[in-house]
Amino acid sequence: xxxxxxxxxxxxxxxxxxxxxxxxxxxxxxxxxxxxxxxxxxxxxxxxxxxxxxxxxxxxxxxxxxxxxxxxxxxxxxxxxxxxxxxxxxxxxxxxxxxxxxxxxxxxxxxxx
Amino acid sequence: xxxxxxxxxxxxxxxxxxxxxxxxxxxxxxxxxxxxxxxxxxxxxxxxxxxxxxxxxxxxxxxxxxxxxxxxxxxxxxxxxxxxxxxxxxxxxxxxxxxxxxxxxxxxxxxxx
Numbered sequence: 001x002x003x004x005x006x007x008x009x010x011x012x013x014x015x016x017x018x019x020x021x022x023x024x025x026x027x028x029x030x031x032x033x034x035x036x037x038x039x040x041x042x043x044x045x046x047x048x049x050x051x052x053x054x055x056x057x058x059x060x061x062x063x064x065x066x067x068x069x070x071x072x073x074x075x076x077x078x079x080x081x082x083x084x085x086x087x088x089x090x091x092x093x094x095x096x097x098x099x100x101x102x103x104x105x106x107x108x109x110x111x112x113x
Numbered sequence: 114x115x116x117x118x119x120x121x122x123x124x125x126x127x128x129x130x131x132x133x134x135x136x137x138x139x140x141x142x143x144x145x146x147x148x149x150x151x152x153x154x155x156x157x158x159x160x161x162x163x164x165x166x167x168x169x170x171x172x173x174x175x176x177x178x179x180x181x182x183x184x185x186x187x188x189x190x191x192x193x194x195x196x197x198x199x200x201x202x203x204x205x206x207x208x209x210x211x212x213x214x215x216x217x218x219x220x221x222x223x224x225x226x
Contacts, residue, residue, distance in 0.1 A: 051184055055175040062168040071164055075188040 003029055003095070003102035008068040017092025026098045032113025033101050036084075040092040042101055043084045046111055053109070054079050060109040070100045116142055116208070116215035121181040130205025139211045145226025146214050149197075153205040155214055156197045159224055166222070167192050173222040183213050 003026070018026065023039040033044045048054040054076055061083070065071040072085035083104065085097040104110060116139070131139065136152040146157045161167040167189055174196070178184040185198040196217065198210040217223060 051175070051179065055172070058171060058175075059168070062164070062171075066164065071191050073188070073190045075186070077186045078184050 003098045008070045008096040011094045017090040041086045042097045046081045048079045057109040060107045116211045121183045121209040124207045130203040154199045159194045161192045170222040173220045
């Protein structure tokens, strides 16, 4: 199933995060996203027409993060929102980060990648 | 007049930003805020009980920024919102950054410094 069609679920305790090869494969579903920090963080910069549209996206992101119980970091600079996701408990990236990323891309408030 | 009682106004074109001495003096009105980058940026970290309270503050910040037409950068990490203000046109800090900071502190959604 595509990441965009799945929901976040508890990553089993002790299960290692995705390997760099698994991250590289998963990224194929997510144009616009980049893995950084030796594949421990997933990041995308969203650019909007203005501040209001950026804040509308932030609120949609907050709703999604709450619903999925997976909360990415994000930074807002006027019309730009830079989102960074990681699964801290697992010490790296898990399916949950890719699910959240795919669902963020699918929000009506998100610009195309 | 205290910064908290003023509103942002256009900083005159060509007028230099506040000097380091002026910034140091202005900071006395703003416990919790720090000047960084050789007094070109004003920053404060706001900590909340949880993600929802942090997002409520972000929305109050967005309303204030829109009303004052002065938009700080901010970064959200779960229950922490780090705000950074600067007056890019002036190349440093101006009264407007201190007015925005004081008004952020006065928001009902803001925690005490």
